[in-house]
Amino acid sequence: MVYKWVVFFILLLKSNAKNIKKNNVLLILVDDLRPALGCYGDLNAYTPNIDKLAEKSVVFTRAYAQQALCAPSRNSLLTSRRPDTLHLYDFYSYWRNKNNYTTLPQYLKKNGYATKSIGKIFHPGISSNYSDDSPYSWTDVPFHPFTDKYKNTPVCFNNHGSELARNLVCPVNVTSMPRSTLPDLENLNAAKEYLSNYSKLKPFFLAVGFEKPHIPFKYPQEYLKFHPLSKFKLKNYYWPENITSLAYNPWIDLRQRDDINNLDLKFPWEKIPENFAAKIIQSYYAAVSYIDSLVGELLKKLIDLKLDKSTTVILTSDHGWSLGEHSLWAKYSNFDVAVRVPLIVSIPKKTKSKVYVKSIVELVDLFPTIAELVKLPIDVCGKVYSTTCSEGISFLPVISAYKNKIIRWKKAAFSQYPRPGLTPTWKPNSDEPRLNNIKIMGYTLRTARYRYTAWIPFNYTSNWDSIISQELYDHKNDPDEMINQQSNNNYLKIKTRLFKLLKSGWRKALP
Ligand SMILES: *[C@@H]1O[C@H](CO)[C@@H](O)[C@H](O)[C@H]1NC(C)=O
Ligand SMILES: *[C@@H]1O[C@H](CO)[C@@H](O)[C@H](O)[C@H]1NC(C)=O
Ligand SMILES: *[C@@H]1O[C@H](CO)[C@@H](O)[C@H](O)[C@H]1NC(C)=O
Ligand SMILES: *[C@@H]1O[C@H](CO)[C@@H](O)[C@H](O)[C@H]1NC(C)=O
Ligand SMILES: *[C@@H]1O[C@H](CO)[C@@H](O)[C@H](O)[C@H]1NC(C)=O
Ligand SMILES: *[C@@H]1O[C@H](CO)[C@@H](O)[C@H](O)[C@H]1NC(C)=O
Numbered sequence: 001m002v003y004k005w006v007v008f009f010i011l012l013l014k015s016n017a018k019n020i021k022k023n024n025v026l027l028i029l030v031d032d033l034r035p036a037l038g039c040y041g042d043l044n045a046y047t048p049n050i051d052k053l054a055e056k057s058v059v060f061t062r063a064y065a066q067q068a069l070c071a072p073s074r075n076s077l078l079t080s081r082r083p084d085t086l087h088l089y090d091f092y093s094y095w096r097n098k099n100n101y102t103t104l105p106q107y108l109k110k111n112g113y114a115t116k117s118i119g120k121i122f123h124p125g126i127s128s129n130y131s132d133d134s135p136y137s138w139t140d141v142p143f144h145p146f147t148d149k150y151k152n153t154p155v156c157f158n159n160h161g162s163e164l165a166r167n168l169v170c171p172v173n174v175t176s177m178p179r180s181t182l183p184d185l186e187n188l189n190a191a192k193e194y195l196s197n198y199s200k201l202k203p204f205f206l207a208v209g210f211e212k213p214h215i216p217f218k219y220p221q222e223y224l225k226f227h228p229l230s231k232f233k234l235k236n237y238y239w240p241e242n243i244t245s246l247a248y249n250p251w252i253d254l255r256q257r258d259d260i261n262n263l264d265l266k267f268p269w270e271k272i273p274e275n276f277a278a279k280i281i282q283s284y285y286a287a288v289s290y291i292d293s294l295v296g297e298l299l300k301k302l303i304d305l306k307l308d309k310s311t312t313v314i315l316t317s318d319h320g321w322s323l324g325e326h327s328l329w330a331k332y333s334n335f336d337v338a339v340r341v342p343l344i345v346s347i348p349k350k351t352k353s354k355v356y357v358k359s360i361v362e363l364v365d366l367f368p369t370i371a372e373l374v375k376l377p378i379d380v381c382g383k384v385y386s387t388t389c390s391e392g393i394s395f396l397p398v399i400s401a402y403k404n405k406i407i408r409w410k411k412a413a414f415s416q417y418p419r420p421g422l423t424p425t426w427k428p429n430s431d432e433p434r435l436n437n438i439k440i441m442g443y444t445l446r447t448a449r450y451r452y453t454a455w456i457p458f459n460y461t462s463n464w465d466s467i468i469s470q471e472l473y474d475h476k477n478d479p480d481e482m483i484n485q486q487s488n489n490n491y492l493k494i495k496t497r498l499f500k501l502l503k504s505g506w507r508k509a510l511p
Pocket of ligand 5: 242
């Protein structure tokens with residue numbers, strides 16, 4: 001079978017090497033955001049501001065994270081290296097202790113940019129050396145909201161409305177919160193202040209990491225008015241036959257919140273009752289509307305300061321989030337809902353109206369794309385070790401392509417997820433196994449039509465000689481990945497071909 005790829009032609013960028021006025025770059029990274037956005041056709045979404053941004057953007061409909069967990073995904077995005085290269089599948093190592101890979105902000109900083117991190121860009125803790133990789137990546141000290149420290153403070157009323165609890169579902173009255181604010185409101189203010197201060201001596205790379213809709217769903221209660229509970233129906237709310245239990249993530253982080261804990265669910269398979277499940281989905285969408293309004297204010301600030309014409313805006317996320325599909329919640333899996341991310345790219349003078357692009361892109365592609373955009377392209381990593389190279393490719397050619405022409409493009413997006421054993425366990429936590437507990441690695445790829453996943457033995461490195469379980473989903477007739485076709489003989493040939501591609505890895509999928 002021949003792969004049919006994308007519909008465009010490479011237009012080599014006419015690079016005016018001299019007198020380039022460097023564009024600013026604003027990267028908006030929204031924690032745990034799946035494409036639950038109006039501009040992605042999600043009818044439950046209320047996201048007028050992001051939709052407005054999309055009106056003059058390229059909107060990627062097949063963009064994928066390399067692992068559906070914050071620290072591995074963020075370090076992968078920021079270094080343009082895959083989790084297998086960083087050897088980071090958990091939260092507990094810092095890549096520079098082994099390999100001094102250059103990060104995207106570090107590269108821009110070295111090449112004359114002022115770089116600034118606001119909110120959650122690197123994952124905090126060991127994985128960024130407790131410093132958001134400062135001073136290497138950032139010109140100034142990264143900003144973190146003061147009220148982050150109340151992250152797990154009990155501030156929401158329990159079911160009886162009397163005691164305060166650490167709930168998952170937690171719409172709040174902002175006025176009655178500590179300091180009458182919330183972390184993302186502080187992040188917005190810091191970002192606005194940074195832009196107001198901006199002196200134009202250097203171009204900026206401003207990375208703003210909004211912390212919602214990550215759990216707990218603590219957001220201003222007024223956003224509920226856009227989301228009546230009746231709107232939310234559960235879809236595919238069951239664990240399908242014939243899918244390996246390795247694929248199941250028991251959403252342990254949700255179970256640790258008071259309101260979920262009070263449901264007394266039997267671990268790991270008992271489902272959250274549907275009426276409560278609908279409330280979780282409602283709060284996810286309301287938290288997204290809250291972030292949407294902050295994005296709107298940030299973009300308005302760019303316009304007010306007349307920086308919009310010189311600033312590329314990129315909005316994306318570290319990974320997706322299951323909202324009850326497969327009876328799952330949160331990230332921690334290889335399903336499309338967990339690895340697929342929104343990716344909206346608005347480049348002044350270049351992206352003048354909304355264009356949907358189906359070309360497959362990955363978060364490792366962001367670094368080489370931004371590098372090429374500012375006329376400082378970097379190489380794809382080859383056989384010779386280099387601290388500054390990419391395990392992705394620039395997708396600028398896709399953006400620059402003329403309509404109706406053909407561009408050969410990536411065949412697949414690659415992601416992975418580790419497990420400590422065959423079945424879901426609380427201890428060790430099978431949603432977040434530590435490196436030394438990982439026994440099995442689930443490698444997955446997504447082509448235009450299929451998702452194929454192979455779970456293979458892992459002992460610090462992967463053993464491709466045996467396969468423990470496989471999954472094959474045909475998106476043509478099963479967009480929700482509910483029917484595992486791995487034992488269906490009609491799919492034998494494609495399965496064999498996809499296994500080969502998966503084993504060969506990302507290089508073999510390049511155009
Ligand atoms: C990590 O941070 C510590 C403490 O600030 C510093 O001494 C160390 O050099 C840093 N590690 C690397 C690899 O830069
Ligand atoms: C890593 O690279 C940075 C920037 O070039 C340099 O300042 C630092 O000393 C290097 N660290 C190590 C451990 O080589
Ligand atoms: C929010 O809290 C403030 C201060 O505690 C209170 O004055 C106000 O009435 C509350 N608003 C709502 C809508 O409950
Ligand atoms: C903006 O400038 C003021 C005054 O120099 C400074 O105190 C503040 O920290 C700056 N804010 C940011 C976000 O850089
Ligand atoms: C599950 O797999 C078996 C064969 O292993 C097949 O007979 C059955 O139809 C499959 N069920 C579903 C729902 O796909
Ligand atoms: C895993 O690898 C280590 C180091 O190579 C080895 O000592 C150990 O026996 C291996 N464990 C298993 C279960 O194969």
